[in-house]
Amino acid sequence: MLRMVSLVTSIASACLSATQAYSQNLGPSFKGKTIDVIIGFPTGGGNDVYARLLSGHMGRHIPGNPNFVTRNMPGAGSFLAVNHIYNSAPRDGTVIALAAPTIALDERLGTEGVRFKAQELSWLGRMNSNHNLLMTWKTSSVKTFEQALLQETTLSGTGVGSTVSIYPTVLNNVLGTKFKLIMGYRGSNEAMLAMERGEAEGHSTAWAAIKAANPDWIKSGAINPVVQFGLQRHPELKDVPTAIELAKTQEQREILSAVLNATEVGYAFFSTPRLPTDTLAMLRYAFNATMEDKDFLKDADRMRVEIAPLSGQKLQEIIANVINLSPGLAEKVRSASEQGK
DSSP: OTTHHHHHHHHHHHHGGGGTTOOTTSSOOOTTOEEEEEESSOTTSHHHHHHHHHHTTGGGGSTTOOEEEEEEOOOGGGHHHHHHHHHTSOSSSSEEEEOOTTHHHHHHHTOTTOOSOGGGSEEEEESOOOOEEEEEETTOSOOSHHHHTTSOEEEEOOOTTSHHHHHHHHHHHHHOOOEEEEOOOSHHHHHHHHHHHTSSSEEEEEHHHHHHHOHHHHHHTOEEEEEEESSSOOGGGTTSOBTGGGOOSHHHHHHHHHHHTHHHHOSEEEEOSSOOHHHHHHHHHHHHHHHHOHHHHHHHHHTTOOOOOEEHHHHHHHHHHHHTOOHHHHHHHHHHHOTTO
């Protein structure tokens, strides 16, 4: 992980460009205040790890050095948390959140339960992209993508709106795999345990979460990497094909690319809509400064957590691109995301 530090520093420095004029001597002071970090998932998973890592360091870069308190608010594929942030949370910068990277796509597709507008959220920055890996356990007879086209394979799943279920469902509907989701597990940690216990043959989750929670699986060969979900291959998964590479037609590539834009959103943090301009600038500055913080990077290395930041401004652009999908492509993506087709 130490090899990531130089890359992290250069990327984070680029992220500062939009807010480099901000000074901690300007803008609101948060002295005596507490910033709540809402995590739209259960404890113990990759999202939880990233949120708690950020919470331990970001306060040093905010005027007044406020305390950070993390709170898990799982439910409805993280919609419960996003709906709270958008509709109920105070709009003063004292609440930030981490939710599913697919929330903009869910809004564009009209997914049930969406009561927010992703473009109106105040995006602060991304800690890392969110490459997902669909894997099977070592005892499964399905070890490759080609075998998954021919044989039904059970996968442990969580919420309907999560990438854990969306990505395998899209593979089934677009490329013809035969994955069968067993839903209802509370977060990826529980779902991975279910795979290990033999309740399902495999699971699809973030590569970062696998490395943080079960690095021994990788070293021992306990899992079979089948396909990865990302716009490009992850440097540590060079021999595992991306879903886009497996597409046979231009239409399939367009659908998969639209869905997998979520991997670029990744572990991204946002606050409430319509923050005061100086408050948003300060929070973005503090987030970017945290990504360069030596103590933060040391903790990330100790926890085996990758850091590949992206600025809040760039996130706003990615979210806008998803919201502005053409009606025709959006309808194809909606059809591809429907379970039980």
